[in-house]
Each structure stands twice: as C-alpha cells, then as structure tokens.
Amino acid sequence: MPRPRRDSEILPAKDRMENAFWELLANREYHKITVTDVVREAGVNRNSFYYHYSGLPELADSAIMHIVHNASPTLPTPGSDPDATWRENMTNLLQSPEHRERLDRLALIAGPHSSPELVDSLRDFGRLTIINSLQLPDKLDLQTDLMLDFTIGGMITVLSRWPQLRDSVTLDDLLDEDVAVLAMSLYLSLSRTDLIGYWHRIFRNNLLAAEAAQ
Template identity: 40%
Template sequence: MPRPRAEEQPATKKMQEAFWVLLEHKPYPKITVSDVTRTSGLNRTAFYYHYTNIAELAEDAIYGIYEDQGLIAFITRLIRKVNDLDLRDEYTRFVTTPEYRRNIHRVALITGPHGSTSLAKQLRDFIIDTWLELMGLDRTRLNPGQNIVLEFTSNGILGVISNAEAMFNEEGARWVARTQLPETVSKLINSLKDLGEDDATTDGRKPASASPTE
C-alpha cells in the first residue's frame, strides 16, 4: 500500500478548511455533514471517524485560531501600558502577517451574520481566559463586579477584532490610537484586581460585617 504524500493534508485539516469555506457562504446552523464531505472530498465515514457532529468540527476549527501568536499578542497587549510601543506601527505589523489576516477573517466570520452565539462565546471565553491567566486571577472566584467588567470589555474587543480587516491598516491604526481605546481597555481590565480586593473576600462573597443591619 503506497504511503500518503508528505504534503497531503490529514483528514481533520481538510474538514476544518472545508468548514471555513462553507461558513463564508452559508450560516453555521445550515452547514451539514454532507456539505463538509462534499467540500473536503472525503466521505461520511471519514467525518464520523473524527467528529460526532458539526459542533465538534467547528470547535476544532476555531481552536486553530487560539494558536495564532499574533492574535494572542494583540489581546494581551491591550491590557498593558499603551505608551511603550507605537500603536500605528504595531497594528501595521499585524496586518502584514498572512496568518494573522487569515485568522482575523475567520473571527469576522464567527461574529458575523453567518456565525452563531455559541461560536462567538467560545472566542469571548478565550479572550477572558487569556487576560485572567496574565493577571493570575481564578475565573471561578470572581465577584459580580469583576464579571461585569470582563463581559463588557471582552464583547467590545471581540467587536474590534471582527472589524479588523477594515480597520487594521495604517489609516485605521491612526484612528484607533486617537480613540484612546487601548487606554480604556487597559484601565478596565487592570481594575479587576482592585474590584476583587475592595468588594469581595477570597471566596468572592461580601464580608459578614458589611451587612446593612449592623
């Protein structure tokens, strides 16, 4: 039996690429196993050998975005001091990287009209977990104030990233720098530690002495 050629893509990669092609042209809920097999050139046996359903394939395809170091750098960069690097040069560098542009386009597909709430939530959770890991915070121990800040900020950043194809060029980078968006995001995310210290005990609850009856 001949060995597969080294340059031949594995079945999972073919199906993931087929998923992105399909998402470009039809809404996520309407993508079927037959669509994936037809677009990838594989059969249903191959699909069900690797995945139980389209949702598992979508999760696997989206996971590849999380490995983009350029995208991770952008997400982490936003919570640090913004005056240590020229924003225009940084954003211009991002948009000249082919992998970054490809993944930004895929984010736009997930958050756009063909995407879904569940897929967008996966990306939002990724952004939140990236920030919390950097700050050394445990998501399960956050108080309501911290969660509100995270939800508000991550939704906003997801919106920015989803529009990055149109925004992240030299002109767009200058516009972003003038909006003070990076400063605002940095202040909000870094306020999480203050909210945790002032408003909650270590288990995320108000101290008993804070009762209004006392």
C-alpha cells in the same frame, strides 16, 4: 508525470476540516452547513469526520478554539511598557497576513452567517483565554467578572464591524492615544496591575509634553 506530494505538503485531516468550516461559513449560514459539505470541501470521507468529531457543533467549537488561541495577543510582562506592547500587537495585526486571516475568520462568528451557539462559543473561549493568559483565579470577584464580560462584549462588537473596517482602518488609527489608553486600561484592570500608577504616568507625560510645547 506529476511530482508526488510530500506528506509535509498535505495538511492533517483535522486542519482541512476546520479550514473547510471557515470557507463554508463565509458563504452560507451556519444552520445550512452539513457534514457532507464539510467532507466534500475538505477532501476527506465521513469516517474521518466522525473519527475526530461527534458532529458539526464539535467541529465548530474546535475551529473557534484554535483561532482564538492562535490569535491571542502578546501581553505586557512585569516592568515592560504597556504602550510598547500595544504598538507591537497592532503592528502585527495589520501587517501579518496570518493575523488578518484569523481576524477575518473570527469576524465570521459575529457576522450574519453565524448563530447564537457560535457566538456563545466564541465568548466562552475568549473568556477562558483571557483568564488563562492573565492567570486569573478560578473564582472571579464581581468587578473582574463584569470587566471580563465588558471586554469580551466589546471585542465581539468590533468583530461584527470588521468587514467594514478591514480595508479602511490604518495603523495610525489603532495607535491613536485614546484607543491605546482604553485598551491598556482594560488590560491593566483585568490583570490587577498598577492601574493608578499607569494613569499617573500617562497624565504626567502629557503634562510635561504640554509644558515643553509652551
């Protein structure tokens, strides 16, 4: 006689439907996915689906929002070393199966099975997450707003190429000085931290290292 399953072993219906959405999107175009497909994949009934969601677009928004929120990187704290934070984030990204799964799923939104609506949703949630994480004001000045759009656009471009990169990119690639400096510069520019001081420190350390090598 099979052992009864404990409640803790069964994912809530919303989690199962979001997982079903990602599984289906990996195998077919978004506009070809139906509510029937979702409930069948998730093992729930249609009443359960419509109890939680008004339709497939709301499910998609919920799935994207949760992935973006859970994939948010650790941000440097006042007085911390942004380089160390970058190394911590990149190490977690490549060595944590959970982080890689989130990245794989986000890449689906920038992939061939997606739609303009899904990309817009990813862009909106990405912007909101960065604004909240950096505690930016509700009304952004033009420079910050443009930098935010530039950052989100770059992230979506990287996600579109992730299927080709995921098996070849290494930790050393992501810890390359040029990559790290670019990423930290974007962060510092958005957070209005002492960007000039950061650059002065980078150049001073590089100069000292060059002099020591002579």
